[in-house]
Amino acid sequence: MTLEDLRKRLSEVDRDLIDLVAARQRIVAEIGAHKIQNSVPTRDYEREREVLKAASDRAAALGLEPELAADIMGLLIRASLTHQERTRVAAQTSGAGKRVLIIGGAGKMGAWFGQFLSSQGFAVEIADTSGAPSPFPRVDWRAGALDYDIVIVATPMQVAGEVLVELAARRPRGLVIDIGSLKSPLRVGLKRLVEAGCKVTSIHPMFGPDTRLLSGRHIVFCDVGVPEATRAARALFAPTMAEQHEMSIDDHDRLMAYVLGLSHALNLAFFTALAESGELVPRLQRISSTTFDAQLRVASLVAKDNPHLYFDIQKLNDYGTASLEALRAATERIQRLVEAGDEAGFVELMAAGRRYLEKRA
Numbered sequence: 239m240t241l242e243d244l245r246k247r248l249s250e251v252d253r254d255l256i257d258l259v260a261a262r263q264r265i266v267a268e269i270g271a272h273k274i275q276n277s278v279p280t281r282d283y284e285r286e287r288e289v290l291k292a293a294s295d296r297a298a299a300l301g302l303e304p305e306l307a308a309d310i311m312g313l314l315i316r317a318s319l320t321h322q323e324r325t326r327v328a329a330q331t332s333g334a335g336k337r338v339l340i341i342g343g344a345g346k347m348g349a350w351f352g353q354f355l356s357s358q359g360f361a362v363e364i365a366d367t368s369g370a371p372s373p374f375p376r377v378d379w380r381a382g383a384l385d386y387d388i389v390i391v392a393t394p395m396q397v398a399g400e401v402l403v404e405l406a407a408r409r410p411r412g413l414v415i416d417i418g419s420l421k422s423p424l425r426v427g428l429k430r431l432v433e434a435g436c437k438v439t440s441i442h443p444m445f446g447p448d449t450r451l452l453s454g455r456h457i458v459f460c461d462v463g464v465p466e467a468t469r470a471a472r473a474l475f476a477p478t479m480a481e482q483h484e485m486s487i488d489d490h491d492r493l494m495a496y497v498l499g500l501s502h503a504l505n506l507a508f509f510t511a512l513a514e515s516g517e518l519v520p521r522l523q524r525i526s527s528t529t530f531d532a533q534l535r536v537a538s539l540v541a542k543d544n545p546h547l548y549f550d551i552q553k554l555n556d557y558g559t560a561s562l563e564a565l566r567a568a569t570e571r572i573q574r575l576v577e578a579g580d581e582a583g584f585v586e587l588m589a590a591g592r593r594y595l596e597k598r599a
Contacts, residue, residue: 262314263321270322274329280322281453281479286315319479320451324357327477333360336387341379341401344370346447347417348392355474360388384410391416395423395550402427406434413470414438419547420494421460421487422556428462428487439467442490444497453479460487492557500561502548505540507565508533 239247273280290308297307338355342348343364352362352374363386364372365379389410391398395418402424405414414436418424421440431438444456457480461468472482485493512519522530540548552558575584 259314263317266318266321267325269318270325273322274326280326281319289315316451319453323451323453323478327354328357328359330477331359332473333358333387335359337361337363337385338388338390339363339365339377339379339384339386340374340390340392341365342391342393342397343374344368344372345392347443348390350443350447350449351390351392351417355388358474358477380404384408384412386410387412389414391418394546395420395554399423399427403430406430406436409434409436412437413467415467415471416440417443419498419551420491420555422491423550423554425487432463436464437467437470438462438464439471440487441471442494451479454481456481456483458490459484460490462487491555492560494551495555495557495561496564498551499555499558500565502540502551503562503565505533505537506548507569509537509541512537 270280272278290311293307293311294304297304333355336359338352338360340348340352340362341364343352343362344366345368348364348366349372352364352372356362356374362374363377364374365377366372384405389405389412391401391405391414393401398416398418402414402416403426406427407430414431415438416424416428418440419442421428421442424440428438428440440460440462442458442460444458445452449455452475457475459468459472459482461484468484472484475482512522519534523534526534552562572584572587574580575587
């Protein structure tokens with residue numbers, strides 16, 4: 239057969255593969271509906287293990303790499319879970335007849351919440367002075383009545399504190415939720431809302447606006463003194479597979495100094511050192527290692543993100559300097575060990591890190 243003939247056969251197989259994936263998704267839809275009707279949880283880890291093992295065994299029997307089959311099935315499982323989760327969220331229809339205002343709703347996370355709540359049947363309106371497009375109607379929240387069942391504050395953190403203070407003066411009747419990455423700059427506004435008798439809570443979705451599946455994702459809830467408000471906010475995510483965690487504002491910001499502050503600073507230092515080294519990334523990539531490539535991928539995502547948000551995360555956290563100091567001290571310690579030729583100390587440093595990270599498993 240000619241090369242063109244072989245490519246034609248391959249294209250036919252590719253079309254068959256897509257047809258089979260479509261057929262699989264139709265069955266997934268039926269399974270999702272059955273789970274909802276019979277109150278069965280969306281995710282079944284034992285079933286996932288069975289599917290992955292069967293795919294790997296079948297691949298090995300056919301002379302294929304089991305890892306390839308596992309990777310393909312992993313993507314299909316994720317697509318199935320995404321479909322089932324969205325169906326369950328829409329089926330709950332907890333927002334039917336209720337109104338939501340998202341202040342900052344044309345921003346990335348504001349838009350995510352708009353789509354998420356709209357899928358539950360809420361009538362969503364946004365207040366946003368930017369020219370960013372949005373499928374939801376715009377309102378001037380300062381001019382009109384705040385007759386909403388939920389008000390979400392999704393503005394930049396420095397603005398959010400002022401918005402919360404203004405809301406406290408207006409005393410909205412509905413649930414007020416801020417979604418800030420830090421709570422330190424929001425303390426005054428949250429306190430004012432509590433004192434005004436408002437139903438207010440503070441949450442932190444630990445994922446980005448491109449997230450489609452909440453399985454394996456985390457949402458932090460900070461009760462600021464109105465437990466019923468926190469319960470109401472948690473109920474919004476009950477149909478999803480997101481992992482919910484509740485903690486105080488102080489605990490949240492102390493942990494975020496490391497989860498966000500340290501990880502951001504490490505990548506900032508990495509790409510800054512590269513940029514100032516004079517070596518071009520394409521040249522480095524041609525002789526790169528697995529570790530370098532992995533770190534470069536993460537650093538590239540950080541470099542493309544919002545620099546103002548990243549600065550606020552470093553600057554506005556009451557506990558932020560601790561992680562930066564820890565990073566500086568760790569770097570200096572490594573340098574001292576190398577300059578002193580202390581191989582035993584270097585080995586112990588890595589062993590201590592390995593022991594610490596093994597606890598994560």
